[in-house]
Amino acid sequence: xxxxxxxxxxxxxxxxxxxxxxxxxxxxxxxxxxxxxxxxxxxxxxxxxxxxxxxxxxxxxxxxxxxxxxxxxxxxxxxxxxxxxxxxxxxxxxxxxxxxxxxxxxxxxxxxxxxxxxxxxxxxxxxxxxxxxxxxxxxxxxxxxxxxxxxxxxxxxxxxxxxxxxxxxxxxxxxxxxxxxxxxxxxxxxxxxxxxxxxxxxxxxxxxxxxxxxxxxxxxxxxxxxxxxxxxxxxxxxxxxxxxxxxxxxxxxxxxxxxxxxxxxxxxxxxxxxxxxxxxxxxxxxxxxxxxxxxxxxxxxxxxxxxxxxxxxxxxxxxxxxxxxxxxxxxxxxxxxxxxxxxxxxxxxxxxxxxxxxxxxxxxxxxxxxxxxxxxxxxxxxxxxxxxxxxxxxxxxxxxxxxxxxxxxxxxxxxxxxxxxxxxxxxxxxxxxxxxxxxxxxxxxxxxxxxxxxxxxxxxxxxxxxxxxxxxxxxxxxxxxxxxxxxxxxxxxxxxxxxxxxxxxxxxxxxxxxxxxxxxxxxxxxxxxxxxxxxxxxxx
Amino acid sequence: xxxxxxxxxxxxxxxxxxxxxxxxxxxxxxxxxxxxxxxxxxxxxxxxxxxxxxxxxxxxxxxxxxxxxxxxxxxxxxxxxxxxxxxxxxxxxxxxxxxxxxxxxxxxxxxxxxxxxxxxxxxxxxxxxxxxxxxxxxxxxxxxxxxxxxxxxxxxxxxxxxxxxxxxxxxxxxxxxxxxxxxxxxxxxxxxxxxxxxxxxxxxxxxxxxxxxxxxxxxxxxxx
Numbered sequence: 001x002x003x004x005x006x007x008x009x010x011x012x013x014x015x016x017x018x019x020x021x022x023x024x025x026x027x028x029x030x031x032x033x034x035x036x037x038x039x040x041x042x043x044x045x046x047x048x049x050x051x052x053x054x055x056x057x058x059x060x061x062x063x064x065x066x067x068x069x070x071x072x073x074x075x076x077x078x079x080x081x082x083x084x085x086x087x088x089x090x091x092x093x094x095x096x097x098x099x100x101x102x103x104x105x106x107x108x109x110x111x112x113x114x115x116x117x118x119x120x121x122x123x124x125x126x127x128x129x130x131x132x133x134x135x136x137x138x139x140x141x142x143x144x145x146x147x148x149x150x151x152x153x154x155x156x157x158x159x160x161x162x163x164x165x166x167x168x169x170x171x172x173x174x175x176x177x178x179x180x181x182x183x184x185x186x187x188x189x190x191x192x193x194x195x196x197x198x199x200x201x202x203x204x205x206x207x208x209x210x211x212x213x214x215x216x217x218x219x220x221x222x223x224x225x226x227x228x229x230x231x232x233x234x235x236x237x238x239x240x241x242x243x244x245x246x247x248x249x250x251x252x253x254x255x256x257x258x259x260x261x262x263x264x265x266x267x268x269x270x271x272x273x274x275x276x277x278x279x280x281x282x283x284x285x286x287x288x289x290x291x292x293x294x295x296x297x298x299x300x301x302x303x304x305x306x307x308x309x310x311x312x313x314x315x316x317x318x319x320x321x322x323x324x325x326x327x328x329x330x331x332x333x334x335x336x337x338x339x340x341x342x343x344x345x346x347x348x349x350x351x352x353x354x355x356x357x358x359x360x361x362x363x364x365x366x367x368x369x370x371x372x373x374x375x376x377x378x379x380x381x382x383x384x385x386x387x388x389x390x391x392x393x394x395x396x397x398x399x400x401x402x403x404x405x406x407x408x409x410x411x412x413x414x415x416x417x418x419x420x421x422x423x424x425x426x427x428x429x430x431x432x433x434x435x436x437x438x439x440x441x442x443x444x445x446x447x448x449x450x451x452x453x454x455x456x457x458x459x460x461x462x463x464x465x466x467x468x469x470x471x472x473x474x475x476x477x478x479x480x481x482x483x484x485x486x487x488x489x490x491x492x493x494x495x496x497x498x499x500x501x502x503x504x505x506x507x508x509x510x511x512x513x514x515x516x517x518x519x520x521x522x523x524x525x526x527x528x529x530x531x532x533x534x535x536x537x538x539x540x
Numbered sequence: 541x542x543x544x545x546x547x548x549x550x551x552x553x554x555x556x557x558x559x560x561x562x563x564x565x566x567x568x569x570x571x572x573x574x575x576x577x578x579x580x581x582x583x584x585x586x587x588x589x590x591x592x593x594x595x596x597x598x599x600x601x602x603x604x605x606x607x608x609x610x611x612x613x614x615x616x617x618x619x620x621x622x623x624x625x626x627x628x629x630x631x632x633x634x635x636x637x638x639x640x641x642x643x644x645x646x647x648x649x650x651x652x653x654x655x656x657x658x659x660x661x662x663x664x665x666x667x668x669x670x671x672x673x674x675x676x677x678x679x680x681x682x683x684x685x686x687x688x689x690x691x692x693x694x695x696x697x698x699x700x701x702x703x704x705x706x707x708x709x710x711x712x713x714x715x716x717x718x719x720x721x722x723x724x725x726x727x728x729x730x731x732x733x734x735x736x737x738x739x740x741x742x743x744x745x746x747x748x749x750x751x752x753x754x755x756x757x758x759x760x761x762x763x764x
Binding site: 030130137139145162174176182184190192224228230236258259407411527528 | 561564569574579581583584625627662690713714720724725726730742745750754
């Protein structure tokens with residue numbers, strides 16, 4: 001139940017509900033979309049970006065917050081650790097234990113490699129765990145990988161690396177089968193046919209889901225499989241620097257025990273960065289739907305080692321972050337809510353955008369509606385629009401919400417809002433790092449033997465990712481990276497370990513005149529309140 | 541002045557804004573979290589928490605990221621719980637009652653106290669899904685446990701030492717792999733890809749000029 005201040009607007013939404021539910025809003029033309037994005041999408045706010053001064057992408061623009069981390073000092077230097085006596089000596093070191101990291105570990109293990117995983121939080125503490133809506137794959141009769149290619153490549157504004165999209169869409173059905181054979185419980189009809197829906201920007205219904213716990217179900221299954229294979233995982237252990245050898249290839253990492261601050265060295269024949277995204281960088285002050293550890297660490301580790309970034313200036317703002325109440329501010333409201341028939345409406349109850357345009361277009365439309373057009377709802381904590389969730393049961397029958405999106409239903413019900421009967425308030429939230437490390441079709445970055453997979457990679461999704469292509473990405477490229485890195489170990493002889501590149505990086509920072517006290521990678525966001533330390537707590 | 545409440549973190553008192561969650565209240569109080577914080581959105585189970593309201597007897601269990609603070613809340617976090625996870629080869633197990641007897645025999649020592657169900661922050665009928673697992677009804681166990689975030693609160697309350705989330709994990713994998721019918725359209729599509737039947741269409745798409753592909757995208761038909 002909403003407070004009185006929202007009731008007048010809610011009554012308008014209710015009055016127009018039946019009419020709005022039946023409406024098929026017009027889709028925007030390509031030109032209208034381009035103009036909308038240029039005027040309202042956060043990626044186009046030039047003052048929020050700066051050009052990098054050093055490193056492989058010197059001259060390219062990235063968000064200020066990322067520039068600060070990419071151009072910060074390393075946490076350690078040669079001499080701080082004993083490179084000659086590594087604590088672990090393995091074939092493949094995987095940094096990150098989310099969807100991509102676990103998929104990579106399974107395949108590297110399958111390839112016969114000796115694998116070690118390290119993650120700064122727990123295995124499965126990852127954006128994969130939080131992906132709600134689903135995973136795309138062209139596996140229905142009216143669909144094809146070529147059609148999936150068209151949607152993904154076009155939705156990414158024709159900027160993706162075609163050879164990576166090729167892998168994404170052609171390996172998708174096989175990877176769905178693989179997941180199913182591992183025991184992932186996809187939503188199915190009685191006869192076993194996959195229940196599939198649309199996502200924003202899809203031309204065929206190819207979104208497979210596991211209710212609205214799609215990512216959680218995939219993540220916990222992959223993690224369980226990693227554990228079954230007895231692949232060792234160092235939890236609460238962050239990578240803070242890639243180690244190279246005297247031939248310039250990646251050859252391990254320096255790890256930090258997050259709880260004891262102990263440092264130790266891993267030597268490995270290949271390294272896979274599967275560190276995920278960057279929502280906790282809070283670019284442009286946006287809230288985020290991401291997990292606690294999403295701080296762009298992999299971009300920093302890779303960049304300092306010499307790997308190039310691609311499209312690091314493009315972020316995805318998910319159009320429907322929860323905007324009210326404050327306890328769930330920024331949390332993801334899955335796109336599936338719109339896939340199932342809910343539409344976005346303004347304070348007067350009017351539909352202002354087709355609900356299944358691509359995410360960047362939806363977000364820009366919301367920002368325009370609440371800004372220039374003045375048709376938003378003031379939540380007391382910023383602007384928002386309504387997502388008219390009761391349309392779902394109206395369209396699909398009672399019980400649909402509880403059955404198909406139980407996590408959403410639970411999240412709002414805990415706050416006293418029954419989304420079956422009342423609309424919910426949403427606003428764009430920082431959701432996904434479209435750009436990242438540039439890789440080839442073997443998932444190798446520009447640094448020899450340094451692989452990358454998952455959200456840390458750029459180029460798979462161009463400048464905008466479609467719903468359901470990130471869960472797919474982590475599985476496809478996680479598996480591919482694990483396989484490639486695992487098989488390649490047979491050809492690798494590690495040379496003498498060195499951290500000389502950290503000193504070289506520091507030198508470049510000073511030569512470029514960058515004045516900074518910051519160190520990176522960031523590892524965790526700081527949400528501790530700034531306190532007045534002059535007055536202590538009241539004595540009881 | 542915003543409304544505040546007094547809470548007690550590990551017994552120590554802090555005054556915090558009333559609209560915070562237990563997790564954000566800890567950060568407000570000055571804790572830089574490492575343990576006990578994962579997705580911050582109720583999906584990962586990292587932030588299992590025990591609390592008691594001053595003057596009341598009942599111990600309550602919650603996810604710190606999902607629970608709003610209340611006045612007089614005495615809070616202890618449980619960022620890790622030693623669940624038992626048995627390893628098995630998913631390709632070699634069979635989805636019958638024997639597998640539970642082999643891997644998790646302690647489920648048969650359930651005393652029916654229902655403490656697990658009462659403690660579940662997801663509102664699951666935990667004891668019921670364990671009952672389904674006991675009799676080898678893995679589909680029912682999988683359905684009943686599907687929304688489990690594996691926080692381990694249930695197990696912390698269990699006098700029989702059952703690791704409920706891991707039992708349910710096994711049941712769901714067995715159900716997903718063995719007990720649900722295969723998607724025939726999926727198998728057919730995978731076969732056709734492996735046979736190279738889609739390759740020509742893919743190459744045609746890959747070889748389109750930028751202009752052609754834009755045109756194809758902007759005019760593509762969209763399934764209703």
